[in-house]
Amino acid sequence: MTTDGLRLHPFRGLRYATDRVSSLTAVTSPPYDVVVRPDGVRHLETADPYNIVRLILPQAPDPATRHLQAAETLRRWRAQGVLATDDRPALYVYEQSKGGLLQRGLIGALELNGPVLPHEDVIPEVVEDRAALMREAAANFEPLLLSYVGQGTGNGATGVIERTVLTTPLLATTTEDGFSHRLWAVTDPGELATVNEDLALRHALIADGHHRWATYQRLHQEHSGNGAASPWASGLVLLVDSARHPLQVRAIHRVLPHLPLDDALAGLGGAFRARPVEGPLDTALAELAETPGSAFLLASGPERFCLLDRPDPDLLDRTIRRDRPEAWRELDATVLHSVLLDEVWRVRDHPSEISYLHRAGDAVEQAAKHGGTAVLLRPVPEQTVRQLALKGVTMPRKSTSFGPKPATGLVLRVLDEEA
Incomplete structure (x- = not known):
């Protein structure tokens, strides 16, 4: 009450x-x-x-x-x-x-x-x-x-x-x-x-x-x-x-310490389009920011970046729950967890399997240190956050960093x- x-x-x-x-x-x-x-x-x-x-x-x-x-x-x-x-x-x-x-x-x-x-x-x-x-x-x-x-x-x-x-x-x-x-x-x-x-x-x-x-x-x-x-x-x-x-x-980024980048890309199976992008990190993040629709920047270290975009519509329809507003269904964090982590890569949302870092540079550094993959996200507008909260709809954990x-x-x- x-x-x-x-x-x-x-x-x-x-x-x-x-x-x-x-x-x-x-x-x-x-x-x-x-x-x-x-x-x-x-x-x-x-x-x-x-x-x-x-x-x-x-x-x-x-x-x-x-x-x-x-x-x-x-x-x-x-x-x-x-x-x-x-x-x-x-x-x-x-x-x-x-x-x-x-x-x-x-x-x-x-x-x-x-x-x-x-x-x-x-x-x-x-x-x-x-x-x-x-x-x-x-x-x-x-x-x-x-x-x-x-x-x-x-x-x-x-x-x-x-x-x-x-x-x-x-x-x-x-x-x-x-x-x-x-x-x-x-x-x-x-x-x-x-x-x-x-x-x-x-x-x-x-x-x-x-x-x-x-x-x-x-x-x-x-x-x-x-x-x-x-x-x-x-x-x-x-x-x-x-x-x-x-x-x-700002966004909160993910590090998958036990999933090497080559394995992450090999496991996509057409779920997303994957293409290399030029560094350094700020340049790669700028390209991510300009990409329409659901998109993520993968990194294995400061020299290698790969952009995921154009997800398979049928896969999105099959894996993302329908009892939520469209604004929730289109969140990058929703797509990441429902599609890539749960369905494609089968990575458990557990502290031993996923680390959450607020700074993109820290995430890239940690991925390189562990031989894993950093998944870099874009920030969600505050208006979207507040509108969903007023409806009683929670976003996937660690979606935003205010x-x-x-x-x-x-x-x-x-x-x-x-x-």
């Missing part, structure tokens, strides 16, 4: 003590599912002994040990004063900027029974892993990215944000990707009431973080006996008014502070 609107609660943020770490830049991380493993994990671990990656992607031989290790690390860092809890509950204004790109939103604890629209399916194994980690640590380590269509003016929640950014921030840093980040705390009762009144009229779209949202919901069910006031009844999110700050939408994504490590939420 859902409430009529969104309810975003203040919380006492857990933040790094700047005098205990080399820099905020050195302890932050991209979201857990953007970090390329294991190379990216090692890079972040060596940036600073207190890098947040040790909490979101702990390294140990088995899952139970990993999750216990993260919880123990969190307790130790808090005891040592590396992470300290803010004195007062707050909503946090968060700003990201790079060049001409500017995004601002509110970080808070969002009630899980509000009108939040998912647009992608999830992978059960990933939800189970995230749930075990959050359950053991009793913490939300990184905010989801949610968008809502607000007034797009200086009124309501957006007005609160734009008044707040005129004051001195709690922190400011620039991460490796060139993005500048600033954070403010909003504690004034009047400003909080303005946010609450505005968001009570809104619904949100999950832009990034479907697995963490599903994790929040699972953990809430486990703690349902604690009532609506339970800290498990809400989850850490970043809410962005897309009328004011439109999100960017951004810019919040950096992980600037503010955490610990549930034992609210119990």
Whole structure:
């Protein structure tokens, strides 16, 4: 059951003590599912002994040990004063900027029974892993990215944000990707009431973080006996008014580590037309973008690219389910999973068989490293995503990558502070 609107609660943020770490830049991380493993994990671990990656992607031989290790690390860092809890509950204004790109939103604890629209399916194994980690640590380590269509003016929640950014921030840093980040705390009762009144009229779209949202919901069910006031009844999110700050939408690419490119091409059997295209990667991606209809770019490394297009209409008709809107049936991700992965190549949608990477270059690099195939996709327009979500239709898992994504490590939420 859902409430009529969104309810975003203040919380006492857990933040790094700047005098205990080399820099905020050195302890932050991209979201857990953007970090390329294991190379990216090692890079972040060596940036600073207190890098947040040790909490979101702990390294140990088995899952139970990993999750216990993260919880123990969190307790130790808090005891040592590396992470300290803010004195007062707050909503946090968060700003990201790079060049001409500017995004601002509110970080808070969002009630899980509000009108939040998912647009992608999830992978059960990933939800189970995230749930075990959050359950053991009793913490939300990184905010989801949610968008809502607000007034797009200086009124309501957006007005609160734009008044707040005129004051001195709690922190400011620039991460490796060139993005500048600033954070403010909003504690004034009047400003909080303005946010609450505005968001009570809104619904949100999950832009990034479907697995963490599903994790929040699972953990809430486990703690349902604690009532609506339970800290498990809400989850850490970043809410962005897309009328004011439109999100960017990018594709999420696939790597099939056990399917060499030659085998992938040999197995097509006329299902698609296949033809080599010239590199480098940006040139090949540009050709993919200009190709009409369903199309994919395959790569085995930075020197070899092949474009798939013109799928067999009879094969599409036979393999793609008919009980969905035409916009869903024509999605590249739908065609990829229903036709190529399930029917042609017979690749299971399991973490051991498919990796999902947000950057095309990372996908190509991983395919070359494992002797497999990278399948590169095109982004889906945000309007298509929202229209399907409003109809209650979910897209194939990992269909989109909205951004810019919040950096992980600037503010955490610990549930034992609210119990």
